[in-house]
Amino acid sequence: MRKLSESELLTLTGLLTMETDALAVAKATHMLIKDSDLKKSAEAGIMTAERRIQGMQQFINENQVLGTGEVQ
Amino acid sequence: MSSIKEMLGKKATNLSDKTIVNDTLAGMASASNAYLAATLKTATPELKQLFSSNLTQMLGEHAALSEMAINKEWITPYENPENQLLKTFNHSKEVLNSSIDN
Numbered sequence: 131m132r133k134l135s136e137s138e139l140l141t142l143t144g145l146l147t148m149e150t151d152a153l154a155v156a157k158a159t160h161m162l163i164k165d166s167d168l169k170k171s172a173e174a175g176i177m178t179a180e181r182r183i184q185g186m187q188q189f190i191n192e193n194q195v196l197g198t199g200e201v202q
Numbered sequence: 203m204s205s206i207k208e209m210l211g212k213k214a215t216n217l218s219d220k221t222i223v224n225d226t227l228a229g230m231a232s233a234s235n236a237y238l239a240a241t242l243k244t245a246t247p248e249l250k251q252l253f254s255s256n257l258t259q260m261l262g263e264h265a266a267l268s269e270m271a272i273n274k275e276w277i278t279p280y281e282n283p284e285n286q287l288l289k290t291f292n293h294s295k296e297v298l299n300s301s302i303d304n
Binding site: 131132137141149159164167171174178185186 | 243246
Protein backbone atom coordinates (compact mmCIF):
# COMPACT_ATOMS: atom_id res chain seq x y z
CA MET A 131 0.00 0.00 0.00
CA ARG A 132 1.15 3.54 -0.73
CA LYS A 133 2.24 5.61 2.24
CA LEU A 134 -0.72 7.63 3.54
CA SER A 135 -0.72 11.40 2.99
CA GLU A 136 -0.70 13.78 5.97
CA SER A 137 -4.32 14.66 5.27
CA GLU A 138 -5.28 10.96 5.31
CA LEU A 139 -3.40 10.46 8.58
CA LEU A 140 -5.29 13.37 10.14
CA THR A 141 -8.64 12.07 8.84
CA LEU A 142 -7.89 8.61 10.26
CA THR A 143 -6.88 10.20 13.57
CA GLY A 144 -10.09 12.26 13.68
CA LEU A 145 -12.34 9.27 12.96
CA LEU A 146 -10.58 7.04 15.47
CA THR A 147 -10.94 9.77 18.11
CA MET A 148 -14.63 10.17 17.24
CA GLU A 149 -15.30 6.42 17.52
CA THR A 150 -13.35 6.11 20.78
CA ASP A 151 -15.13 9.05 22.43
CA ALA A 152 -18.53 7.81 21.20
CA LEU A 153 -17.78 4.35 22.63
CA ALA A 154 -16.86 5.83 26.02
CA VAL A 155 -20.13 7.84 26.06
CA ALA A 156 -22.16 4.78 24.93
CA LYS A 157 -20.66 2.66 27.73
CA ALA A 158 -21.43 5.36 30.32
CA THR A 159 -24.97 5.95 29.03
CA HIS A 160 -25.77 2.21 28.89
CA MET A 161 -26.44 1.97 32.62
CA LEU A 162 -29.02 4.78 32.46
CA ILE A 163 -31.23 2.97 29.92
CA LYS A 164 -34.46 1.49 31.32
CA ASP A 165 -36.14 -0.01 28.23
CA SER A 166 -34.92 -3.61 27.68
CA ASP A 167 -35.08 -3.48 23.85
CA LEU A 168 -33.06 -0.26 23.81
CA LYS A 169 -30.58 -1.77 26.28
CA LYS A 170 -30.01 -4.76 23.97
CA SER A 171 -29.69 -2.45 20.96
CA ALA A 172 -27.16 -0.29 22.86
CA GLU A 173 -25.11 -3.42 23.71
CA ALA A 174 -25.10 -4.42 20.03
CA GLY A 175 -24.06 -0.87 19.11
CA ILE A 176 -21.21 -0.97 21.63
CA MET A 177 -19.96 -4.25 20.16
CA THR A 178 -20.05 -2.97 16.56
CA ALA A 179 -18.27 0.24 17.63
CA GLU A 180 -15.58 -1.92 19.30
CA ARG A 181 -15.21 -3.90 16.05
CA ARG A 182 -14.88 -0.70 14.00
CA ILE A 183 -12.17 0.57 16.37
CA GLN A 184 -10.38 -2.80 16.24
CA GLY A 185 -10.65 -2.65 12.43
CA MET A 186 -8.95 0.73 12.35
CA GLN A 187 -6.26 -0.42 14.82
CA GLN A 188 -5.67 -3.50 12.65
CA PHE A 189 -5.42 -1.31 9.53
CA ILE A 190 -2.81 0.88 11.26
CA ASN A 191 -0.83 -2.16 12.43
CA GLU A 192 -1.01 -4.29 9.29
CA ASN A 193 -0.16 -1.44 6.94
CA GLN A 194 2.52 -0.07 9.25
CA VAL A 195 0.86 3.33 9.02
CA LEU A 196 2.93 4.56 11.96
CA GLY A 197 6.11 3.22 10.41
CA THR A 198 7.24 1.34 13.51
CA GLY A 199 5.65 -2.04 12.81
CA GLU A 200 3.32 -3.39 15.49
CA VAL A 201 1.93 -0.56 17.62
CA GLN A 202 1.41 -1.44 21.26
CA MET B 203 -40.78 17.94 50.54
CA SER B 204 -40.06 19.03 47.00
CA SER B 205 -42.36 21.51 45.25
CA ILE B 206 -44.21 20.73 42.00
CA LYS B 207 -41.81 23.00 40.12
CA GLU B 208 -38.83 21.06 41.48
CA MET B 209 -40.48 17.77 40.55
CA LEU B 210 -41.16 18.99 37.00
CA GLY B 211 -37.59 20.22 36.75
CA LYS B 212 -36.24 16.86 37.85
CA LYS B 213 -38.45 15.07 35.33
CA ALA B 214 -37.19 17.29 32.51
CA THR B 215 -33.52 16.91 33.36
CA ASN B 216 -33.53 13.15 34.02
CA LEU B 217 -31.99 11.40 31.03
CA SER B 218 -34.89 9.44 29.51
CA ASP B 219 -34.65 6.59 27.00
CA LYS B 220 -36.16 8.94 24.42
CA THR B 221 -33.42 11.53 25.02
CA ILE B 222 -30.72 8.84 24.81
CA VAL B 223 -32.14 7.57 21.48
CA ASN B 224 -32.37 11.09 20.03
CA ASP B 225 -28.80 11.85 21.06
CA THR B 226 -27.52 8.52 19.71
CA LEU B 227 -29.28 9.01 16.36
CA ALA B 228 -27.84 12.53 16.05
CA GLY B 229 -24.36 11.21 16.88
CA MET B 230 -24.69 8.44 14.28
CA ALA B 231 -25.81 10.94 11.63
CA SER B 232 -22.74 13.09 12.33
CA ALA B 233 -20.47 10.04 12.28
CA SER B 234 -21.99 8.87 8.96
CA ASN B 235 -21.36 12.31 7.45
CA ALA B 236 -17.76 12.17 8.67
CA TYR B 237 -17.23 8.68 7.17
CA LEU B 238 -18.85 9.72 3.85
CA ALA B 239 -16.62 12.80 3.59
CA ALA B 240 -13.55 10.73 4.48
CA THR B 241 -14.47 8.01 1.94
CA LEU B 242 -14.82 10.57 -0.84
CA LYS B 243 -11.69 12.51 0.10
CA THR B 244 -9.15 9.73 0.55
CA ALA B 245 -7.13 8.59 -2.48
CA THR B 246 -5.75 5.34 -1.02
CA PRO B 247 -8.04 2.42 -2.06
CA GLU B 248 -7.47 0.37 1.12
CA LEU B 249 -8.39 3.34 3.34
CA LYS B 250 -11.39 4.17 1.11
CA GLN B 251 -12.60 0.58 1.57
CA LEU B 252 -12.22 0.78 5.38
CA PHE B 253 -14.15 4.06 5.64
CA SER B 254 -16.83 2.89 3.19
CA SER B 255 -17.37 -0.32 5.13
CA ASN B 256 -17.66 1.62 8.42
CA LEU B 257 -20.17 3.98 6.74
CA THR B 258 -22.32 1.05 5.55
CA GLN B 259 -22.28 -0.46 9.05
CA MET B 260 -23.25 2.88 10.61
CA LEU B 261 -26.16 3.33 8.14
CA GLY B 262 -27.48 -0.13 9.01
CA GLU B 263 -27.34 0.60 12.74
CA HIS B 264 -29.00 4.00 12.24
CA ALA B 265 -31.84 2.41 10.25
CA ALA B 266 -32.44 -0.28 12.91
CA LEU B 267 -32.41 2.21 15.79
CA SER B 268 -34.72 4.64 13.93
CA GLU B 269 -37.19 1.82 13.30
CA MET B 270 -37.19 0.89 16.99
CA ALA B 271 -37.65 4.54 18.04
CA ILE B 272 -40.60 4.91 15.63
CA ASN B 273 -42.22 1.67 16.90
CA LYS B 274 -41.93 2.87 20.50
CA GLU B 275 -43.18 6.34 19.47
CA TRP B 276 -40.06 8.05 20.84
CA ILE B 277 -39.87 9.78 17.48
CA THR B 278 -42.92 10.55 15.33
CA PRO B 279 -41.66 11.54 11.86
CA TYR B 280 -45.09 11.12 10.20
CA GLU B 281 -46.97 13.30 12.68
CA ASN B 282 -48.22 16.74 11.62
CA PRO B 283 -45.08 18.97 11.50
CA GLU B 284 -46.78 21.74 13.48
CA ASN B 285 -47.59 19.28 16.31
CA GLN B 286 -43.99 18.05 16.25
CA LEU B 287 -42.74 21.62 16.64
CA LEU B 288 -45.25 22.35 19.42
CA LYS B 289 -44.12 19.28 21.43
CA THR B 290 -40.47 20.14 20.95
CA PHE B 291 -41.15 23.77 21.88
CA ASN B 292 -42.89 22.75 25.11
CA HIS B 293 -40.13 20.27 25.99
CA SER B 294 -37.49 22.95 25.38
CA LYS B 295 -39.30 25.22 27.86
CA GLU B 296 -39.38 22.42 30.48
CA VAL B 297 -35.65 21.76 30.14
CA LEU B 298 -34.82 25.46 30.12
CA ASN B 299 -36.78 26.06 33.33
CA SER B 300 -35.49 22.96 35.11
CA SER B 301 -33.02 23.17 37.96
CA ILE B 302 -29.58 21.55 37.86
CA ASP B 303 -29.40 18.22 39.74
CA ASN B 304 -26.83 18.05 42.53
